[in-house]
Amino acid sequence: MTLGYHGAIMTPTGSLEARVLAILAHHAGREGALLPVLHDVQAAFGCVPQEAVPVIAKGLNLSRAEVHGVVTFYHDFRSEPAGRRHVRICRGEACQAMGADALATRVLAHFRLDWDGTTSDGAVTVSPIFCLGLCSVAPAVQVDGAVHARVSAEVVIRLAEGGT
Amino acid sequence: MIRIFVPGDSVAVACGVEAVLVALRAVAEKAGRPLEVTRTGSRGLHWLEPLVEVERGGVRHGYGPLRAADVDLRILEGGVHPRHLGPVEDLPALRLQTRLLFARCGVADPLSFSAYAARGGMAGISRARALGPEGVVAEVTASGLRGRGGAGFPAGIKWKTVAAAPGARKFVVCNADEGDSGTFADRMLMEGDPLGLIEGMAIAAFAVGAGKGYIYSRSEYPLANRTLAAALEVARAEGLLGPDFDIELRIGAGSYVCGEETALLESLEGKRGQVRAKPPLPAHHGLFGMPTVVNNVLTLASVPWILSQGSAAYQALGHGRSRGTMPLQLAGNVKRGGLYEVPFGMTLGQIVDGLGGGTASGRPVRAVQCGGPLGAYFPRALFDTVYDYESFAAREGLVGHGGIVVFDDTVDMARQARFAMEFCSIESCGKCTPCRIGSVRGMEVIDRILAGDEVERNIALLDELCETMKFGSLCALGGFVPYPVLSAVRHFPEDFVAPARRRQRELAS
Numbered sequence: 001m002t003l004g005y006h007g008a009i010m011t012p013t014g015s016l017e018a019r020v021l022a023i024l025a026h027h028a029g030r031e032g033a034l035l036p037v038l039h040d041v042q043a044a045f046g047c048v049p050q051e052a053v054p055v056i057a058k059g060l061n062l063s064r065a066e067v068h069g070v071v072t073f074y075h076d077f078r079s080e081p082a083g084r085r086h087v088r089i090c091r092g093e094a095c096q097a098m099g100a101d102a103l104a105t106r107v108l109a110h111f112r113l114d115w116d117g118t119t120s121d122g123a124v125t126v127s128p129i130f131c132l133g134l135c136s137v138a139p140a141v142q143v144d145g146a147v148h149a150r151v152s153a154e155v156v157i158r159l160a161e162g163g164t
Numbered sequence: 165m166i167r168i169f170v171p172g173d174s175v176a177v178a179c180g181v182e183a184v185l186v187a188l189r190a191v192a193e194k195a196g197r198p199l200e201v202t203r204t205g206s207r208g209l210h211w212l213e214p215l216v217e218v219e220r221g222g223v224r225h226g227y228g229p230l231r232a233a234d235v236d237l238r239i240l241e242g243g244v245h246p247r248h249l250g251p252v253e254d255l256p257a258l259r260l261q262t263r264l265l266f267a268r269c270g271v272a273d274p275l276s277f278s279a280y281a282a283r284g285g286m287a288g289i290s291r292a293r294a295l296g297p298e299g300v301v302a303e304v305t306a307s308g309l310r311g312r313g314g315a316g317f318p319a320g321i322k323w324k325t326v327a328a329a330p331g332a333r334k335f336v337v338c339n340a341d342e343g344d345s346g347t348f349a350d351r352m353l354m355e356g357d358p359l360g361l362i363e364g365m366a367i368a369a370f371a372v373g374a375g376k377g378y379i380y381s382r383s384e385y386p387l388a389n390r391t392l393a394a395a396l397e398v399a400r401a402e403g404l405l406g407p408d409f410d411i412e413l414r415i416g417a418g419s420y421v422c423g424e425e426t427a428l429l430e431s432l433e434g435k436r437g438q439v440r441a442k443p444p445l446p447a448h449h450g451l452f453g454m455p456t457v458v459n460n461v462l463t464l465a466s467v468p469w470i471l472s473q474g475s476a477a478y479q480a481l482g483h484g485r486s487r488g489t490m491p492l493q494l495a496g497n498v499k500r501g502g503l504y505e506v507p508f509g510m511t512l513g514q515i516v517d518g519l520g521g522g523t524a525s526g527r528p529v530r531a532v533q534c535g536g537p538l539g540a541y542f543p544r545a546l547f548d549t550v551y552d553y554e555s556f557a558a559r560e561g562l563v564g565h566g567g568i569v570v571f572d573d574t575v576d577m578a579r580q581a582r583f584a585m586e587f588c589s590i591e592s593c594g595k596c597t598p599c600r601i602g603s604v605r606g607m608e609v610i611d612r613i614l615a616g617d618e619v620e621r622n623i624a625l626l627d628e629l630c631e632t633m634k635f636g637s638l639c640a641l642g643g644f645v646p647y648p649v650l651s652a653v654r655h656f657p658e659d660f661v662a663p664a665r666r667r668q669r670e671l672a673s
């Protein structure tokens with residue numbers, strides 16, 4: 001069981017539709033609930049699957065186009081799940097001042113990726129992120145939600161490969 | 165019993181505090197010494213993190229920066245150790261601060277209501293109830309408190325507008341979408357003293373007649389969000405929140421422009437984070453069309469102190485029309501990075517060289533960017549600028565949310581200018597053309613300058629493009645991105661011309 005952003009307990013089993021309906025039920029009565037719903041859908045499936053869009057639209061009384069428009073507007077929402085490890089490298093100015101550009105170049109080259117790409121074995125996705133609020137201990141990265149500061153390219157590669 | 169205080173703040177965690185705590189527990193256990201651990205927020209002395217405090221004779225001694233390998237019994241005994249810093253409260257970096265807003269941060273368990281009340285918590289809302297709504301608005305206005313999210317708009321005037329606006333419902337929205345690179349004060353406060361923010365929101369709601377509040381935080385801040393969610397439960401259990409006023413925590417989804425207040429409201433309504441044309445102001449026509457106070461975390465969290473200590477005490481601090489204190493956030497290539505809460509009025513040089521101690525790399529400071537990605541770059545020649553809203557504006561700079569990012573002499577300012585345009589193009593909400601298209605054109609023009617292609621003509625073009633963006637954009641994303649770009653061109657012209665010339669020479673030879 002994972003806890004979604006808004007505290008919804010994700011049902012680990014059931015059809016996609018049943019699981020999305022359970023999330024919608026959890027948010028019933030919430031005004032402007034689309035973002036909380038999308039966060040929980042992504043927490044459950046690792047992305048916002050195409051098939052979830054009509055279910056969400058119907059549940060919240062929106063058009064599919066509206067839901068699609070929101071999903072594509074926000075950088076967080078993915079159409080495909082990320083790799084088993086999701087590395088986000090901060091590209092903000094404070095991290096740049098501590099060599100984040102060169103660090104990112106090395107990490108991407110190591111995994112032969114472009115930004116937001118996933119290695120062919122599905123192990124690692126490397127994404128940019130703009131500021132983790134760790135600007136005083138830069139450069140900073142997030143790996144599957146855990147934060148790491150004052151990192152080098154070597155450390156990031158090790159973390160991405162499952163080390164500590 | 166040995167009492168130790170260990171920060172659970174994101175900075176400490178990211179710097180490895182959990183491994184240090186494991187080591188401390190192991191040493192205590194081996195020595196058969198019972199240990200009482202209090203998890204706190206951060207003091208903001210980030211260059212010393214992980215910073216552990218050990219109580220000895222009622223005084224908290226600091227040890228940091230610690231690695232697990234540094235840990236031994238001497239630390240637990242509060243004794244001599246290479247990482248011993250002495251009594252924490254005596255550290256110069258804390259002594260020279262005036263901590264009103266961050267007084268509790270890093271000191272106590274952020275989720276302990278009794279610790280909160282013991283350190284002045286709830287005094288603000290008590291006085292607010294005694295004063296009545298109009299009295300609260302008058303007090304906040306008299307304090308001179310200005311919005312800490314970026315624009316510096318007087319908080320009291322905004323509250324007065326919402327209080328007077330007719331509406332079936334009213335809202336208080338806390339802007340916790342802290343997207344500016346180089347800033348982390350909101351995060352630190354939410355992790356270190358969330359009840360102070362909640363009390364500030366409850367006071368705002370009381371003053372304007374709002375029944376519901378929202379905190380719009382960021383997905384980039386998972387730890388802060390967990391602490392906030394827990395703090396909301398504590399506030400409900402203790403009656404700070406209740407049937408008259410409750411707060412819902414909402415989380416953004418990685419969009420910078422959603423920090424702009426009208427885009428934020430759209431996002432709360434479940435829509436794309438597109439900026440609304442103003443007027444109408446959110447104060448009149450805000451969330452779900454209702455009168456809404458939108459204030460930054462720091463603005464709201466300043467209010468309990470102002471009410472409990474009185475507006476005159478706040479107003480007595482500061483410089484010019486910038487009253488009170490500002491939590492400066494020193495970041496990037498800086499020796500002593502972290503948060504410094506000081507009254508407005510220091511010079512930029514005193515801040516960067518004095519508080520910050522220059523660069524972390526030991527090389528000369530070449531440029532500092534103040535006020536986030538939309539703020540100007542300052543060269544050393546402007547280090548006499550006084551830190552207040554008006555003095556910064558007079559030099560085309562931005563206090564903004566208080567971020568100061570330091571760069572050493574290896575920085576390539578043309579690349580920084582290009583990044584400003586790139587960031588704008590990535591984060592533009594797409595509603596207005598000057599921002600959406602202008603930023604892409606801006607990158608192209610800078611690329612041509614860097615390639616040595618008709619440099620002078622392209623710099624003139626960049627100037628023109630920036631003017632169009634300044635005056636034609638719907639919000640300050642496109643409207644302010646010209647400031648970092650043009651400040652880079654103006655103060656560091658050699659970075660735009662020299663590489664181009666070099667390339668031209670290479671081409672010629």
Ligand SMILES: Cc1cc2nc3c(=O)[nH]c(=O)nc-3n(C[C@H](O)[C@H](O)[C@H](O)COP(=O)(O)O)c2cc1C
Pocket residue numbers: 310311312313314315316317339340341342343344420421422423424425426458459460461463464639640641
């Ligand atoms: C692109 C953009 C991003 C912004 N981001 C933030 C932010 O992250 N936090 C914030 O408090 N204000 C942000 N603002 C300013 C808000 O629009 C608004 O002025 C502020 O929330 C008002 O609160 P205050 O008066 O307490 O500062 C941003 C503005 C713009 C144009």
Ligand code: FES
Pocket residue numbers: 090091092093094095096130131132133134135138139140345346347
């Ligand atoms: S700029 Fe990288 S953490 Fe803020």
